[in-house]
Amino acid sequence: MNPLYGAIEAGGTKFVCAVGTGPDDLRDEVRFPTTKPEETLKQALDYFRQAQKKHGRLTAIGIGSFGPVDLDPNSPTWGSVTATPKPHWSDTPVAPLFQKEFGVPIGFDTDVNGAVLGEHRWGAGQGLHTLIYLTIGTGIGGGVLNNGSLVHGLVHPESGHILLPRDPAVDPYKGSCPFHDNCLEGLAAGPSFEGRWGKKGSELPPDHPAWDLEAHYLALGLHSFLCSLSPQRIILGGGVMDQPQLFPLVRKNLLALNNNYIRHPSLTPEGIDAYVVPPGLGNRAGILGALALAEKAAGK
Amino acid sequence: MNPLYGAIEAGGTKFVCAVGTGPDDLRDEVRFPTTKPEETLKQALDYFRQAQKKHGRLTAIGIGSFGPVDLDPNSPTWGSVTATPKPHWSDTPVAPLFQKEFGVPIGFDTDVNGAVLGEHRWGAGQGLHTLIYLTIGTGIGGGVLNNGSLVHGLVHPESGHILLPRDPAVDPYKGSCPFHDNCLEGLAAGPSFEGRWGKKGSELPPDHPAWDLEAHYLALGLHSFLCSLSPQRIILGGGVMDQPQLFPLVRKNLLALNNNYIRHPSLTPEGIDAYVVPPGLGNRAGILGALALAEKAAGK
Numbered sequence: 001m002n003p004l005y006g007a008i009e010a011g012g013t014k015f016v017c018a019v020g021t022g023p024d025d026l027r028d029e030v031r032f033p034t035t036k037p038e039e040t041l042k043q044a045l046d047y048f049r050q051a052q053k054k055h056g057r058l059t060a061i062g063i064g065s066f067g068p069v070d071l072d073p074n075s076p077t078w079g080s081v082t083a084t085p086k087p088h089w090s091d092t093p094v095a096p097l098f099q100k101e102f103g104v105p106i107g108f109d110t111d112v113n114g115a116v117l118g119e120h121r122w123g124a125g126q127g128l129h130t131l132i133y134l135t136i137g138t139g140i141g142g143g144v145l146n147n148g149s150l151v152h153g154l155v156h157p158e159s160g161h162i163l164l165p166r167d168p169a170v171d172p173y174k175g176s177c178p179f180h181d182n183c184l185e186g187l188a189a190g191p192s193f194e195g196r197w198g199k200k201g202s203e204l205p206p207d208h209p210a211w212d213l214e215a216h217y218l219a220l221g222l223h224s225f226l227c228s229l230s231p232q233r234i235i236l237g238g239g240v241m242d243q244p245q246l247f248p249l250v251r252k253n254l255l256a257l258n259n260n261y262i263r264h265p266s267l268t269p270e271g272i273d274a275y276v277v278p279p280g281l282g283n284r285a286g287i288l289g290a291l292a293l294a295e296k297a298a299g300k
Numbered sequence: 301m302n303p304l305y306g307a308i309e310a311g312g313t314k315f316v317c318a319v320g321t322g323p324d325d326l327r328d329e330v331r332f333p334t335t336k337p338e339e340t341l342k343q344a345l346d347y348f349r350q351a352q353k354k355h356g357r358l359t360a361i362g363i364g365s366f367g368p369v370d371l372d373p374n375s376p377t378w379g380s381v382t383a384t385p386k387p388h389w390s391d392t393p394v395a396p397l398f399q400k401e402f403g404v405p406i407g408f409d410t411d412v413n414g415a416v417l418g419e420h421r422w423g424a425g426q427g428l429h430t431l432i433y434l435t436i437g438t439g440i441g442g443g444v445l446n447n448g449s450l451v452h453g454l455v456h457p458e459s460g461h462i463l464l465p466r467d468p469a470v471d472p473y474k475g476s477c478p479f480h481d482n483c484l485e486g487l488a489a490g491p492s493f494e495g496r497w498g499k500k501g502s503e504l505p506p507d508h509p510a511w512d513l514e515a516h517y518l519a520l521g522l523h524s525f526l527c528s529l530s531p532q533r534i535i536l537g538g539g540v541m542d543q544p545q546l547f548p549l550v551r552k553n554l555l556a557l558n559n560n561y562i563r564h565p566s567l568t569p570e571g572i573d574a575y576v577v578p579p580g581l582g583n584r585a586g587i588l589g590a591l592a593l594a595e596k597a598a599g600k
Contacts, residue, residue, distance in 0.1 A: 068562075068563070082563065083563050129453075130451070130452070130453035130454070142528070144528075144529075146446040146447070146449070146451055146453070147446070147447070147449045147451070147452075149446070149447045149449070151430070151446055151447070151529070151530060152430070152447075152530065153429075153430035153446070153529060153530030153531055153532055154430070154526075154530045154531060154532050154562075154564055154566060155530055155562055155563075155564055156530055157527065157528055157529065157530050158526075158527045158530075158561070158562055159527055159528055160527075161523075161527045161561060161562075162462075162523070162524040162527045162528055163464070163465050163520055163523060163524060163557070164463070164465065165463050165464065165465050165466060165482050166465060179559045179560075179561040180557070180559060180561065182465050220463055223461075223462070223463060224462040224463060224524055224528065225528055226454070226458075227457065227458045227459055227460075227461045227462045228442070228444075228457055228459055228462060228524065228525055228528045228529055229444075229451070229453060229457065229528060229529065230451060230452065230453030230454045230455055230456055230457045230458075231453055231454060232453055232454050257463070257480070259479045259480060260479075261458070261461060261479040261480065262368075262454075262455055262458055262461075263368070263382065263383050263455075264454055264455055266454060
């Protein structure tokens with residue numbers, strides 16, 4: 001019997017559900033807003049019940065979820081969204097619900113760990129073993145693959161919350177994060193544009209100084225990830241990265257920060273374009289990441 | 301036949317060589333200064349030739365080396381010290397020399413990756429799978445274990461060179477690193493004490509403000525590693541950490557920086573003492589780390 005996977009991109013704003021086996025076989029995608037768990041999860045359960053009638057039995061389901069989440073397989077609350085600021089969703093057991101309903105293996109991870117796995121499987125990380133996928137949108141999150149395995153560790157990476165140098169004479173804005181002044185997310189995620197410039201990023205022209213500052217902070221973050229994780233490639237997704245002027249600026253700033261300290265062909269003007277890249281799967285990185293989590297859970 | 305391992309802690313200042321099988325069986329340790337490669341490596345080769353006569357055939361040799369080093373098994377220069385600022389040592393093939401002479405598997409890695417592996421095997425990281433070992437001495441280096449495997453990635457982690465926030469009103473000193481202002485190593489390694497205070501750390505009393513500042517910078521670094529690597533435990537070694545007042549200050553600062561963002565029992569006043577810890581192997585972390593690299597190379 002051919003495998004068939006279910007995939008859920010469980011975002012804080014919207015859920016995307018699909019069934020299929022890969023980028024060239026993604027069927028029946030649906031999306032609906034994330035409201036209360038009982039409503040949203042019921043919609044997802046109903047979708048997969050119908051999808052099974054139409055396409056046959058699911059082999060496994062992958063869920064890439066907003067967080068924080070419990071990824072410890074030995075924990076009684078494995079598969080839950082834990083203490084999230086999102087109303088109604090704290091301590092919601094997501095994965096166990098699908099496991100109980102469908103009786104199949106469930107691959108449950110952060111949305112960004114799903115995305116880095118999907119990029120490794122079908123996208124910009126193919127053939128490599130150590131990668132970071134960063135999404136720069138409403139927040140900043142990082143999924144990390146090391147030696148081919150997803151990084152969980154103590155909880156899971158919270159890459160957006162590393163702290164950065166900031167020169168108050170250049171930028172008096174301390175950031176939008178309620179937990180930390182000067183963290184990457186606070187200084188460079190979407191809301192920082194409104195906090196600093198009074199406008200959304202999408203409303204600013206490409207030659208606005210906002211983009212130089214944004215590239216500066218992103219490069220400071222990438223430099224830290226380069227030093228701490230030693231990724232073979234850095235994949236940058238999320239709405240903020242849709243600005244085409246950003247990639248060249250980020251790459252230039254990262255090279256300047258490295259200052260020829262770490263020597264590698266990827267960290268040269270010739271190599272950097274292939275080192276800091278957009279997702280190979282584009283805006284399907286999330287849902288295909290969830291599909292990759294399902295495939296992994298099925299042991300393929 | 302019982303296994304017998306050779307171990308080399310190849311430091312920029314001194315080499316330590318030993319044979320044995322573990323912490324309770326470490327024989328014949330010798331140490332000599334690191335001078336020119338032809339002299340120092342000959343001393344090491346001679347030591348193991350003699351050791352084999354006395355103790356029997358070696359099963360494998362582990363080398364934990366100062367860096368940067370080439371860890372790519374597919375590279376023609378695997379096992380070399382590469383572009384190092386240390387005079388005479390750039391592009392020195394270390395591991396291949398021992399492989400050729402003794403015809404046994406060679407475990408070659410950074411000194412700090414060796415140390416984290418040794419701590420995992422016999423020290424403060426037993427039973428865990430995701431760890432960082434930081435040495436705070438003349439420089440700052442980090443060894444990282446993730447899901448039980450050592451992190452190499454693009455080159456290898458250069459944890460000391462992450463960039464930190466610094467308030468010039470509190471600390472006008474930009475750091476001692478010739479490559480980066482405001483990096484962890486530049487702001488917090490041994491030489492920063494002389495640069496900032498005009499005295500060595502060991503000459504300053506325990507209530508000197510230097511220690512609060514040191515703990516502040518170390519905690520900023522640990523916060524970044526917590527967010528990017530999600531280690532289950534952080535092990536701090538190196539000469540600077542011999543100051544007993546530092547551990548409590550670092551732990552307190554790290555909890556304040558996390559500000560209850562990442563929720564985990566280890567990140568509470570009750571849990572933090574077991575989260576940020578000294579090496580279980582004490583000042584033998586380096587040589588036992590090299591022994592662990594040998595054991596791993598032998599496939600045990």
